[in-house]
Amino acid sequence: MQLHKYEKIWLSFGIASLVFFLLLLGYGAFYKGTHPQSHAETIDPNHVEANVSFQPEHLGLNKIAENRYVVNIVASTFNYDFGKDENGNPVKNIRIPKGSNVLFQVTTKDVVHGFNAAGTNVNMIVEPGYVSSYETVLDKPGVYTILCNEYCGLGHHMMYATLEVYE
Template sequence: MHIHRLEKIWLVFGCIMLAVFLIIIGVSAFASDNQPPSDATLIDPTQVDQTKPFDKPGLKKIDDNKYEAVMVSQAFQFTPQDMTIKKGATVDFLVTSKDVVHGFEIVKTNVNMMVVPGHINSIEYTFKEAGEYLIVCNEYCGSAHHMMSTKIKVVE
């Protein structure tokens, strides 16, 4: 079988590009200890109230500029309601669900998680501007889904 010279060149070029592409994806996916941002920790959704730290949901001050927010989602509310933090502080959110899949979106930020029952979902965010931040559920979870929200006040 005869293959035209140019055709051969392009075939080889295509194969090389494919290899380069796969190597870039493979290396970048596992480089610098990359790992999925959440979903790594499991919890029994029927035992949330008895499982640390969700037995005591709330905002904990870890040091001057760092908080941990332990939050429980259930139809149709977030616990705790209305947290207040200092401007410039970083908050480590740990969120789980007692029932169905909920959303966790902090409006006007890039924080947007799916809260899956059985998993502890976590995300970190630094609040650089003062103001009131609305947290909403953006996964349809039932008849009062649109009522499901809480707030974070960031004060100077």
Template sequence: TYEKLWLIAAMVLIVGFIATITYGSVGLGIAMVGDQQETVEPTELADDERFGEPRVEQIGDDEYEVYVVAQTFSFQPDPIEVPENSQVTFHVTARDVIHSFSLAGTNVNTMVIPGEVAEMTVEFDDPEVYGVVCNEYCGPDHHNMEGQVHVV
């Protein structure tokens, strides 16, 4: 009967929908825990070759890596200086509590968790000064936690 057909059609749709959701979330999980995900213990920051000395490192003609440590209530290094027309990958970790690394007025925004390294690559075309702000409440001076990225 038609009723039965509709029931079967509805069930096929539901199964398909669940499969889509499951597939989607599995894909996302792989992306987040793949071998790109780096870690660093906050207690070992001082001896870490990436974060022991927060800095800007040139790795190609127009390519830079920036190692940033966020802590109450500042970012290191500060200011971060990179040239215009550059591709910059930020590696950011936190020394103490959860912070964020966010460039004001842009969609560059990542949560920074102790023990984990957040990474994002940004292309800077033109000279500009960007404010670095923290969007995660991290203590009494959270609202004063800021830094700068100078694109020169």
């Protein structure tokens, strides 16, 4: 079979591109250990407390250093569990000083939920069996509504909380 000169060039170009992208993918995935942002960590949805982050005393806002926070949340139909305040009432508002570095870790006990702090770049899908995490710097003061943006049943619209970034 006789290949035309241009055919050969384009064929080689095609194969070279394929090899290049496979190498790039392999380098990212295996050498650098890059994984998608969320869903890297698995969890037993029936025993979320087995993960220390989701034990009752670690739910909600945790200050880990100056200007560094971790917020742990357990979603379930139709609630976000941010733990309890000093009076034993469920926490529904998280207050974080402006400019803080915050890691959000969310899991669910039952069905797929969303976790979106509207107006910020915090927006995750939360699936049973996984911990969804997202780290960000909150530098715009305001009160942001956290809502579920995955339809999860009749009480879907009741799943909300607020995130307050203060000066």
